[in-house]
Amino acid sequence: MIDLLIRDGTVVDGTGRAPYAADVAVENGKIVEVGQLPEAHARRVISARGKLVTPGFIDIHRHADLAAYRPGFGQPELRQGLTTIVNGNCGLSAAPIRRSRRAEIAAYLQPICGQMPASVSTDSLAAYFENQPDSPLHTGMLVGAGVLRAGAAGYALERLEEKHYKAIHKAMEQALGDGALGVSLGLGYAPECFYTTEELMRALSPLAGQSIPVTVHMRQEGGGVLEALEEMLTVARKLRIPVHISHLKAMGRDNWGVKIPRALSMLEQARQEGLEVGCDAYPYTAGSTQLIHILPPDLLTGGMEAVVKRLQDKGVRRELAARIEDGCGFDDIAKLAGWDGIRLTSLHCPEDHPYQGKSIAEIAALWGQNPLDCCCDLLVREHCEITMVDFMASEEDIVTILQSPLSNVISDATYPTEGLLHPRVYGTFVHILEHFVRERGVLTVEQAIHKMTQKPAEVLHLPGKGVLAAGMDADINVFAPEKLHQPGTYENPCCLAEGMDYVLVDGAVAVEKGKCTGVKAGRILRR
Ligand SMILES: [Zn+2]
Ligand SMILES: [Zn+2]
Incomplete structure (x- = not known):
């Protein structure tokens, strides 16, 4: 008697090989057999009819x-x-x-x-x-x-x-x-x-x-x-x-x-x-990083105090405007994404919270300012601790x-x-x-x-991982691909993905019928 059998699924084994019909047998946290296993007896059977069975991602x-x-x-x-x-x-x-x-x-x-x-x-x-x-x-x-x-x-x-x-x-x-x-x-x-x-x-x-x-x-x-x-x-x-x-x-x-x-x-x-x-x-x-990365790296030397001081200097701002316009020698995100392509995702000061989710272009328009000055003023009063998503x-x-x-x-x-x-x-x-x-x-x-x-x-040379085959770790997903959906958006990002029916971690059921079970079977992978 084996621990667990995933019956009647379509296996996509991770190697790039075309999908094929098979049962998957799991014992002691490992995959022990993949194939037609009509005789197999298991303590637990998961039906995967009409679903894909893949290695865990x-x-x-x-x-x-x-x-x-x-x-x-x-x-x-x-x-x-x-x-x-x-x-x-x-x-x-x-x-x-x-x-x-x-x-x-x-x-x-x-x-x-x-x-x-x-x-x-x-x-x-x-x-x-x-x-x-x-x-x-x-x-x-x-x-x-x-x-x-x-x-x-x-x-x-x-x-x-x-x-x-x-x-x-x-x-x-x-x-x-x-x-x-x-x-x-x-x-x-x-x-x-x-x-x-x-x-x-x-x-x-x-x-x-x-x-x-x-x-x-x-x-x-x-x-x-x-x-x-x-x-x-x-x-x-x-x-x-x-x-x-x-x-x-x-x-x-x-x-x-x-x-x-x-x-x-x-x-x-x-x-x-x-x-x-x-x-x-x-x-x-869109990527996501700190707003200070719109600056050329040489302006980031000397720690945050030094950066804040620099950004208050009118001469530095004039020079920065020219470098952003020119865009040579650094990843000029302000130019590459545009001020309307930079949306702020976290700000500390309570008075700045209304700006979360807005672009620099929008905030500058509200303030009646040019976008670079608006951006520098925000960085100064937030002590540079602002993050953004940048559409680039x-x-x-x-x-x-x-x-x-x-x-x-x-x-x-x-x-x-x-x-x-x-x-x-x-x-x-x-x-x-x-x-x-x-x-x-x-x-x-x-x-x-x-x-x-x-x-x-x-x-990353992870042994036992990434392929659904006998001898590998029993990290396995079961799902119907047509049911998968990720509802998150940039405005409302924290939405759990839908449609993953079963997720096994070392043979333990971590997701069952689409819900997390609370089982903690994860290991630390060391080289
Ligand atoms: Zn990176
Ligand atoms: Zn990274």
Whole structure:
């Protein structure tokens, strides 16, 4: 007698192979058999007639480092079929954080990861894992190279010394020893934006020749995206390391349809040379980040006090206006998205709360001001703590990336503790199946499932994950694809996805008849 049998379903096994009819037998948290099993007896039988049976979905790019410590964590994830998530992306991880800099780094992480509770252990990745509450789904961590650098040298120092590199190397090796699945880079953000390519390679030198994955939020994602990609291919070639481009996109109308095909062919060519490279994308035309990232990186030096002071200076504002107009040398989001394409999602001061959900263009019109002054005034009085969603990408570029064999699906979900979330937090994986497969038909269901299961498992070398086959972990979804729906919108993002009938995590039923059961069978995945 086996533990559980999923009978009469249509299996989409994660490899990209066409769907086929089969039963699935589960025992001791593992898949033991897939095929026609009319004789099988099980303690529990789930009928999957008319439904798909797939591996649990894997999101290798979330920012739930601190959310994983919050009570009730996991519902938005499970309801869209996620059974494995990986945090610590974009150079930002909640551990390891040097104790003397914890307050400073926690403040920096806050808009992305939310408030840092005292219960989170950040001294080492081992301590972080040790105290992480039980979770209903599997979680893993990358170690953020930005946090390592900030721990060694803070956010203001531009040129590092020998002792700083030593400290970075030591902390990186320790985090990898503690079970980090790889290293994440955030070259678009301080302090990593200060690295030259040579310095970056020096910081990453302990990884040379090893198969430890490096994921990267590149230096630029607009007009300079191809140069930024070339830089990462150079790093991959010289250090002989796997490099995975996070949330590939080309921001700004002028770049749409032009840069992405070129970027994919550069990756293709590197792949032919034998480099382990690839990319991922989130399926939304808006991103979400801090409003200060409309500024050129050199204006972000010296910490927030210094930035606030600068933005009050009329001369600086005049110069900034010219640089935004010119748009050279940095991701000029104000120009690429337009002031009407930047909507504010969180503001602290009570008098600014009415502006949540409004665009800078709308607020400027209300104030009778030009948009740049309006934006700078808001940043000054909010002490730069404002987040936005910025509409800067093209859906056709997203389709081009999704159709490439080199890509997998991610969410880039961020978990701020105030303001509006991006709908991708609750919706990404159902949105792919509902919109890109069912409504637009730009991917087959087996292609889409592959990009949400086996492909991401390969990128981060996750054994036992991503394929529905005998011997693999019993992370399994059962659903009718025509019933899937994600109701979230930019105005009302926190809506649970609908239509995922059963979600199994290591063979335990985490979602039953569309509702979370509260079972916490998730493990921490260590390298
Ligand atoms: Zn990023
Ligand atoms: Zn990210």
